[in-house]
Amino acid sequence: MEPFRIKTVEPIPFLSAEERQQILDEVDHNIFRVRACDVTIDLLTDSGTTAMSSAQWSALLRGDESYAGGSSYERFEQTARELTGFPKMIPTHQGRGAERILFTEMLSPGQITASNTHFDSTRANIEMLDCRAVDLPCPEAADLIDQSPFKGNIDLDQLRELLAGPDGEKLGAVIMTVTNNAGGGQPVSLANLRSTQEVCQKYRVPLLLDASRFAENAHLIVAREPGQENRSPREVARTMFDLADGCWASLKKDGLSNTGGLIALRDTETAARCRELLIAWEGFPTYGGLTGRDLEALAQGLREVTEPAYLADRAETAQWFADALAEAGLPVMRPASCHAVYADAGRLLPHIPPTEFPGVALVCELYRAAGVRTTEFGTLTLGHDDKPAPHELVRLALPRRVYTRSHLEYVVEAVSDAVGRAEQLTGYELAGPQPPMRHFTARLSPLRKG
Numbered sequence: 001m002e003p004f005r006i007k008t009v010e011p012i013p014f015l016s017a018e019e020r021q022q023i024l025d026e027v028d029h030n031i032f033r034v035r036a037c038d039v040t041i042d043l044l045t046d047s048g049t050t051a052m053s054s055a056q057w058s059a060l061l062r063g064d065e066s067y068a069g070g071s072s073y074e075r076f077e078q079t080a081r082e083l084t085g086f087p088k089m090i091p092t093h094q095g096r097g098a099e100r101i102l103f104t105e106m107l108s109p110g111q112i113t114a115s116n117t118h119f120d121s122t123r124a125n126i127e128m129l130d131c132r133a134v135d136l137p138c139p140e141a142a143d144l145i146d147q148s149p150f151k152g153n154i155d156l157d158q159l160r161e162l163l164a165g166p167d168g169e170k171l172g173a174v175i176m177t178v179t180n181n182a183g184g185g186q187p188v189s190l191a192n193l194r195s196t197q198e199v200c201q202k203y204r205v206p207l208l209l210d211a212s213r214f215a216e217n218a219h220l221i222v223a224r225e226p227g228q229e230n231r232s233p234r235e236v237a238r239t240m241f242d243l244a245d246g247c248w249a250s251l252k253k254d255g256l257s258n259t260g261g262l263i264a265l266r267d268t269e270t271a272a273r274c275r276e277l278l279i280a281w282e283g284f285p286t287y288g289g290l291t292g293r294d295l296e297a298l299a300q301g302l303r304e305v306t307e308p309a310y311l312a313d314r315a316e317t318a319q320w321f322a323d324a325l326a327e328a329g330l331p332v333m334r335p336a337s338c339h340a341v342y343a344d345a346g347r348l349l350p351h352i353p354p355t356e357f358p359g360v361a362l363v364c365e366l367y368r369a370a371g372v373r374t375t376e377f378g379t380l381t382l383g384h385d386d387k388p389a390p391h392e393l394v395r396l397a398l399p400r401r402v403y404t405r406s407h408l409e410y411v412v413e414a415v416s417d418a419v420g421r422a423e424q425l426t427g428y429e430l431a432g433p434q435p436p437m438r439h440f441t442a443r444l445s446p447l448r449k450g
Contacts, residue, residue, distance in 0.1 A: 002313055003313050004310075004401060012041075013371070017369060020038070021368050024364055024367065028443035029360065029443075029446065030441070031364070031375065032044075032439070040372065040410075041370075041407055041411055042373045042399070043398065045375065046253060046339045046397040046398055047252045048252035048257075048258045049397075049400070050257060050258065050401060051399070051401040052256065052258070053256070053304060055304070056256070056257070056300045056301060063291060063292035063293030063296050065291060065293075066292070067287070068286055070295075072293075073292075073295055075299045076298055076299045077089045079298075079302050080302060083306075084238070084241040084247065084264050085238060085241050087265075087266060087268075088266070090262065090264070090271065090274055090275060090285060091261070091285075091290055091295065092248075092260075092261035092288045093259060093290060094259060095210075095248060095251075096121040096125065096261075097282055097289065098250075098262060099122055099248060101263060101277045101278055102208075102246070102248055102263055103126055104277060107129050108129075109131065110130065111132075111170050112131065112133075112170045112171050112172065113132075113134065113171070113172055114134045114136050114154075114162055114171060114173075115154070116135070116137055116153060116176055117135045117141075117180050117181075118133045118135060118175065119181050119210065120381055122175065124437050137152075137180070138150075138155045140153075141183050141184075144344050145331075147334055147335055148335075149187070149224035150186070150187055150189040150192060150225070151180075151184065152180030152183055152187045152188045153189060154174075154192060168203065172206075173208050174205055174206070174208070175208050175210060176208070176210070179220070179339070182377065184337065186333075186335075186337055187217045187221065190228065190240065190243075194243060197243045200245075207244050208244060208245065208246050209240065209244045210248060210249070211248070212249045212251075213339055215254040215305040216314065216337070216339055217240065218306070218311075219233045219312070220315065221240075222236055223315065232308065233311055234306040241264075246263070246264060246267070246270070247262075247264050248262060248263045251302075256297075256305050257294065258297075314339075314400070317405070318338050318339070318340070318341060320408075321341050321396070321408050321411075325343065325411075328412050329416060330348060331347040340396055341395075342393045342396075343393065343415075344391065344392070345362040345376075345394045346359075348362065348419065348422055349361055349392075351423070354383070355379070355427075358427065359378035360427075360428045360444060361425045361426065361427055361428060362374075362394050363375065366418055369414055369417055370411075370413075372410075374395060376439065380438070380439050380442065381439040424449070426446055426449045427446075430443070431444070431445060
């Protein structure tokens with residue numbers, strides 16, 4: 001059972017299928033433009049959708065809203081420093097704000113970053129600086145049903161080859177995303193992270209973590225990596241941070257809060273330059289675009305998120321959900337991660353080519369039929385340079401401490417119905433401009449069958 005009790009409730013809206021179809025037509029079949037009040041079960045994202053604890057709500061009342069030097073920042077800084085071991089803490093309003101500041105400081109036009117897989121906002125912030133983002137996922141990641149426990153790892157052979165080759169001097173940073181969200185939420189092992197650090201040290205390239213889901217990665221290390229089973233998630237998380245030169249995080253995930261981000265660094269000079277950019281773009285260094293109330297909620301959330309009972313429940317829920325969806329006929333990525341289940345829309349809808357966005361077809365059908373909102377992680381979201389994404393995925397994200405198993409059973413029933421109509425679904429065509437993160441604003445039209 002869930003290791004918590006429900007203290008506050010919110011009504012769930014139920015619209016008819018006809019009403020939802022009308023809404024899809026009005027928003028040009030872009031699920032991001034659907035109003036939350038028209039969604040029954042919202043699995044769009046796990047970012048900023050957490051239900052905060054009673055201790056977090058209590059902490060809000062301690063919020064010090066002083067512009068400079070507030071006590072709420074001091075509590076946040078102390079908590080984050082104890083957790084990560086990094087001496088320099090810089091709060092931001094969310095993860096992409098942290099990315100923008102850190103990359104602007106660390107990268108120069110023409111440089112390259114290498115990663116296990118860059119997330120969409122990470123790639124966009126890198127490419128906007130006229131740099132190039134190179135994905136080097138491990139070979140096991142190519143097989144969606146392979147049961148390898150750490151399919152989020154970086155391919156060390158490809159990384160060494162890149163560094164030893166003509167582009168090696170252009171490499172400005174190696175980025176490890178933990179867990180690997182764009183790669184199906186798969187974790188990175190400590191062994192892979194240690195080996196990556198050794199390569200980076202040899203070539204004097206900084207190693208950075210996108211630590212937005214650090215606690216979930218730590219839990220999966222404890223559960224899956226030999227030799228780590230008797231350690232706590234918090235201890236493993238500290239080891240992960242100790243292997244890196246710095247990190248950033250969207251604390252809207254494993255900060256267990258509704259807003260917030262973080263840059264954490266070892267180098268004093270780099271941190272000082274990042275703070276100058278922070279002042280121009282986010283706010284004074286002791287609030288960084290956040291209220292004192294936000295900082296208090298984050299300080300408490302960063303303490304709660306590594307609790308073993310919470311993390312075990314999250315992982316077990318994701319595993320049960322993946323199994324139930326598979327039994328309903330939906331091909332899903334294996335093994336299950338923590339923050340989401342990833343469905344293989346390309347395998348479910350082989351008659352829809354990547355250029356016609358099979359993931360969008362499944363996303364729209366789940367909303368039309370049952371009011372379930374999910375998001376496409378295929379060619380619309382992760383395709384680039386006129387190339388399709390490696391897989392046509394749909395992510396069913398799990399907001400933290402929000403939905404019970406009966407809610408997810410409703411989703412399973414909706415998926416079962418959609419699977420039964422799979423052959424009837426058609427693809428979509430894209431209209432309008434295509435900015436770097438086109439999936440947020442895209443206008444789509446369904447193609448006629450035949």
